[in-house]
Amino acid sequence: MFQAAGHIFRLTHAAWVMAREGVFSDVDPAILPPVARAPLALAKLIARRAQGNTGSRLTRAMARLGPSYVKLGQFLATRPDIVGMNSARELEQLQDRMPAFPRAEAIATIEQAFGRKIGDIYAEFSEPVAAASIAQVHKARIADSAGDREVAVKVLRPRIERRFARDLSDMFFAARIAERYSAEARRLRMISVVETLARGVRMEMDFRLEAAAASEFGENVAEDNDFRVPAVDWNLTAKEVLTLEWIDGVALSDIAALKRANVDQPRLGRVVIQSFLLHAVRDGFFHADMHQGNLFVDANGRLVAVDFGIMGRLGPKERRFLAEILYGFITRNYQRVAEVHFEAGYVPSTQRVADFAQAIRAIGEPIHSRKANEISMAKLLTLLFEITALFEMKTRTELVLLQKTMVVVEGVARTLDPHLDLWATSEPIIGAWVREKLGPVGIVQDAGRGVASLGRLAGQLPDLLDRAESIARRLSDAEFTSNGERLRREPRESNWKWVAPWVVAALLAVVLLVR
Template structure:
């Protein structure tokens, strides 16, 4: 357990860097108690002159503070409800680039993790080609029955787990302190925000989980002709080492190289958007960090994604919600879009569907009077979530992550084709899913599922009746015992008969309750 004094030292250092970069200029002093307002004024005395915008100052400061704070910034980019839209947008550009750690340290970490010498596992093992806050990547080669195969080896930074753990404990300390002194901090549930960050970092620090995410997505897209995922080398993967197929391709961040290859960039932009929507709506499992550096075009012209440390999941209910609201805006069916929010339970039933429909129309109608390249699906979802807040819609972390990813994906699509028609691009994917799940085929599947449930229920009825019968017999035996003890008079017999009737009634109720519990289970 780290003592509070250590937390204070870490937080004091972070506070100094934030103050020096002018980050505290973003804080509204009116939301703070008197003592905190004084502290804010003193902190602002440390600001150094800069022409950078306030939001840019924050990303600069977090980058200077190191890996834990870079991760914090990237996470806060997914929570515009906490930091606001402007800051969240700026944090999207926070660069997760760090100096590489020495080659011998990387090789030693791999040997400890896999229990074999590096040069016994790899035919060749090169220097780091990319280094981020948590890990770095090396290009290597392995021997296969068909010859040498290039692979990418990702290795966690030595000591990163201990460092991140200490910083996250300090974040918890600061969040709990803030919630004690600030109503606004309690409203934003800062402790819960830090807990979510901690869970996210835990996943990123176990590379076996990233390998599992890549493997799951590979299964999902195996029949997609225009998108693929690198194959995982499970024998060369451990807690702090991940080995995958090497991707020979052109990164989407290099537009010049894409043009030199003669690729159809507008078509590639549509592929990016439609692939993301298929993953989110069709599979309920999407890559939540689809920036241009994580996307490549291979020699066959297929889109290839890498880095599966941050993933998003949507349940069937959330996928239906997303598909129906997008299609509602595409078709201008605002009543249906409003009804979906109520059916999903996102908007409390005491609100009026008509009033909510009116608010949605105010968002949707302007987009139909603008050219395709001016319509932002991500911005529309942002406006939608702002409006739903007026109708007591609670924050949905999974939808915020979806919104954040859509902002990034839309940016990639627009980079490839500035005139990309987002709605025409999205429509076939969304319509196909709705027809599949809400049309005739979906109703047949639902009916079959219902028949299966009924079949399982009927199969359990004999056992339920037997249990009910045993309860009835026990109650009836208790009734007979009662008769034997009763006085041998007409009045006594009448009282025993009444008890028998009550026993039968209780038995019937017991059977009914058992049936109900089975149905609910």
């Protein structure tokens, strides 16, 4: 009771801030249920005269509400299916910048984490060089047997975990109410949205997990010539502290500095696109926050990524889906694009493939009728989300994150080269993957994996059958009277010798169907 009252009080305050910023001013009351129209009218009444569109108003409101809502706004920037593409693009500009907390508090956190004095850990430790909602970064110097080197030290903001736990609890409460009363909220999986946000925030607040992500990412790209990841110092990393190699480079956000450094910007734009696609389809593990502030170019012309708090993963099915979808658009094979959606189970079987292919063609053909530098991935995704609703396709959060990251990556690349041909740049990566994985070699590899799966299953069958027989005997040896008393009887002769072949056949059939 009191907990619900707390949720309502804090959510009412958040709604008040949004209403005052004019977030609800452009909402059409006709699309809302009657019970929500009176609150909407009140929200419009108290709105102050606000500048900009709905997205910019939402951005200002999120910034006023504090770090949890800043993170929510950044996350909603990856969900244009919920807030609309225009609002999503505005929310991309939401800066996760907070006032720095004192250097002394950062030192106290570090000393508690490692049980040593700061002077015994770092030879030098600077004032904060950047501060965000969860942590801030200091530049430091280490002098030890490995040599004299500069590092970036990320320190968790004090007492931030309690604040996020409270605000996320409020968001769960609101999502449950929304799904209870709104079919559209259920389609968009609002509870799943908050769960994804909460999981991401929990991982961001444990720097050991970010270090692991950076380490895995670094191993994946170790052989890449155009992309690298700063090394992790595991000896100086804990839950509240992350120590990484310091990157001396030019941020991609500083176009003037790139020009002064004579960086080949068109080449760098191609590297941005191709590196992202390579990580997604080759590794199934990609940087999901590749905005200009997190990307640098080093003295050797290599692209360097930082900040690994938000990473995306794709399973084999999703990677194949991505590759075939992009390749289908590149080659204008809209029938195959539609079939892939159905094969992946993303579109309900009650829909018709031909109808979906027709809708996909409506998206693809305008792209190929324009010049490369006129193609907007944002517009493409807007149409895709409209079709998603039309064909009752439920939201796939991992694919939405991937698609939105593609929009951000495209924006970065186009800033470097306004004339970039996105599709021609993508084809070498996507085409090579499709030819390798879906061609004769890929078929043989899939068959080999299928045989290996059957071998593992065959090895497990005797144990599985023994367990099943044991359970069946226990069930068949026990009977119950009407008042619940248990009676025993002599065990019957097992019939599993007749059942086993059918079980084996059924399991093999399932494996083959799954493959």
